[in-house]
Amino acid sequence: MTTARRIAGRTDGRPVRTVRTERASNTREAILSAAERLFAEHGVYAVSNRQVSEAAGQGNNAAVGYHFGTKTDLVRAIEQKHRVPIERLLTRMVAEIGDSTNLRDWIGCLVRSLTEHLDQLGNPTWYARFAAQALADPAYQKIVVKDAMGSPALQQVVDGITRCLPDLPMTVVTERNIMARNLLMHTCADFERAFAEGTAAPRTSWSSVASGLIDAIVGLWTAPVTEYP
Template identity: 55%
Template sequence: MSHNQQQTKGHRSEATRDAILSTAERLFAERGLNNVSNRQVSEAAGQGNNAAVAYHFGTKTDLVRAIVRRSSGPIAERRRALVERISGSTRPRDWISCWVLPVVEHFESLGSPTWHARFGAQVNAEPEFRQIVVEEALTDPTLDVILEGLNRCLPPLPADVRIARNYMTRQLIVSTLADCERVLAEGRETPYVSWNKAANTLADALVGLWLAPVTTEPPSVDREANRRPAR
C-alpha cells in the first residue's frame, strides 16, 4: 500500500470514528446510556458493519470514555489558561469561574445544537459510567490547583463539608448546563437562557454555596412550640 493510500485509509478511519462519537453522544443524550446498544450507534452513524463500534472503540465503556475525552482535552486547555491569568487571586469567584467558564466556553464553541452537556447528565445518572468522568477529571491537575486556590479564600471548613460541597458543585454544574443546552437545542427563544447567563448564574450560586455557614448541629424541631393542646 502506497503512502497516499495509507493516508486516505487513515482519514477514512478517523472520519468514521468521529461519526460514531458524534452519533453515540447524541443518542446517549436523548435516550440514556442503557437504552442504546453499540449496534444502534453503528446503524445510526451510517456504518454498514454493525460491529463498527466494537472495531473502532471496543466496549460501550470504552466508547463513553472516548466521548468524555473528546471534550475533556479542550476544556482542560482552557482551564489551564484561565488559572494562569488569575493565579494568586484571593476572590472565591475567580477560582469558581475557572471551574465553570472553560466548560461553558467549550460548549458554546461547538455551535448549536450540542449534546455533550446532556450526555454528561446521562452519564452522571448511571453509577457504572459515572466513575469514568471522575477518573478522567483526576487526570487534570489544574482542578487541584483550583480547589487549593479556592480553599485559601474560604473560611476554615471541616473536611466532610469540603467534600460535600465539591460533590454538590459538580452536580449543579452538570444539571444546570444540561438544562441550558436542552433549551438552546430546542430553539426556544428566551432572554433568560444563554451560555453566558448560565456561566454567570452558576458562578454566583457556587460562590454562595462555598461561603454558606456550616451548621454543626442537625436541624431540630421545637416540640414544645408545636405540641397540640391537650383536650
C-alpha cells in the first residue's frame, strides 16, 4: 500500500472522513434513542447528560455535550427527529382535505398524523411519553410548543379549525387549543405505555386510538361556552 493510500484512506478503500462521519452519525442516533427513552420514563429534568451517555454506550460522559450541546439542544433534536416525518404526514393529509369546512376533517389531520407516525415506528415507542414529559416541564414546554408552531401544515390546521368555528371567542379558541394539545399528547402517552408494557387497554391499535381521540377533541371544540362574571 502506498504512502498516499495510507494517508488518504483505509485499507478497504473507504475514505477516513466517510468512516468518521458514519461513526459520528451512529453515535448521535444512539444518544437520541437513549435520551428519548430515559426522558420518556423519568422526565427531562430527572435525567442527566451523563446518564444519557452511559445508556447510549458511550465511554465518554461528555458525549452528549460534544454531539448536541446543552440538554435543551438535545430535547430539540429529539423533537426534530420526529417532527419531520409527522410534518410529512400532516402536509399530505391537509392537502387531501383541501378547503374543507368540516371540523372533523381538520381534527383528523391533527390526530392521525401523530398516531400514524407512532404506528409506523413499531412497538415499543417512546415519543408520545417523551413529548408529554417535555410539555409538563416548565423549562421545555415553551420551547417544544414554539418549535411545533413553526410547522406550516400545523398552522393550516389551526386556521382550518378556527374557520369552522367562526363564532367562538378567540380567548376560548386559545384555551381549547391548549386543552386539545394536552388531551392528544397525554392520551397517546398513556396508550403508548400500555402497548409497550402489554397491559390491558380499551383500544388495541393506533387507528382505534385515533378514532376515539377525534371524537373527544371534536366534542371539546364544539362544547358550549359558559361565560362567568
